Amino acid sequence: MAEERKQRMTATAAAAKIPKMVRANFTANLKAKEEGRPVAFSFIVNCYDEILRAMDIVPAWAESYSGICAAKRDAGKYLEKAESQNFSRSLCTYATCGLGFEYWRNELGGEMPPDAPWGGIARPDFILGTGQMLCDPRYKWPQAAQHYMQDVPAYIGGFYWPPYDENMDQREVENYYLKYAVDELKGAIAFIEKQTQKKMDWNKLEEITDLVDRTWDMFIDAYELRKARPTPMDTGDAMNTMVPLAFMLGTQEAYDFYKDLYDELKGRIDKKEGVAEDEKYRLLWGAGLPPWFALSDFQYFNNKGAVFPAERTYREAERIDRLDLPKLSDPLERIALRWMRYWTHWYDAARKRKGSIPEVERLIEYIEDYQIDGVVFHKAFSCRTWHSGILLQAQILKEVYREIPILVLEGDIVDISSYNEGATHLRIDAFIEVLENLKNKC
């Protein structure tokens, strides 16, 4: 049974529109299934956005559905189903929630599990995965899901970028990685063509690639308005407004959303409308996926005058002109190099600061640009990919930059049993006291 949950108030009208948009994404995949149009399981930052949209594939976003179950505090029943199949509770809970769901659907002979949040997620015609960022579920989740959907084929491409090396310029080996990534994207297209018996429309792919470039720019332009004091939007809202970038990229709707957000934030700045009534402390959400069942904690910070003008999480875009991209005519090369340069464009800064690393340079950039007083990390126990490096980042940040106050919250993305509201609020209170003391000393 889903628990009663506190709604978080959004500061912006844009963020308030998101639940409807997410719901529309899921209605779309269920409807497409009914109408016999191809539906694919897809995963966040798969790099197939342009390809999916150009080939009229309806994506059913696997992590997004687990996040919805978590936000509704209704994921426990799927986690338990996965556990009954010997999946450890310490595996990525996006994956175990999804696998528990598929196990149950298979048990029911392909019928939707009863009382599935928002009517469920469509059974896919095929699965598109990408191994990248050393995330094991990106390989293993699709394969494990096939255990319960044996007739559903999967394509799992690889997508890597040059690793950071303080003694080497990544551009020396970039072409090797580019060729590999482009071959993997070609593999995805060949796989989809085989499944759908429909050929890629290369002109459409190029148009959508242009649209994605413009969407990245508009996203960053809107988010950078949050540098204003008081900030017109914080991370609590950004955990919603990331949806068009993550799950609707390559659609006009996503671009229009960020244009509207830009206009709304400009209006709020003109009227000096901030997130908190009295903005006292500006924080950076340094890393970590959020506890989807406890987004109201952002409100708790706001009520104490603490706001988050920036976050590392879900800021998976950069202004195109900052990536120093060469002119390329092949849309697949453009898609691949844009993503690779997105990850590697902090490397030069890291090499210039002794002992630093790119992820920390990125934090320093946000701290300076957004006039940040303290950094909050969330360490979600079940995602090793992202969260295992958090303590190291926090330590390096202090060593190479300055003694900035840092709070590391611990919990999970989906598994509410890891969460204790009272204890979390006490830790936030103590952190605010540190910030207050520091302010009084200055």
Ligand code: SF4
């Ligand atoms: S990045 Fe983390 S949360 Fe996302 S799929 Fe991988 S392990 Fe799971």
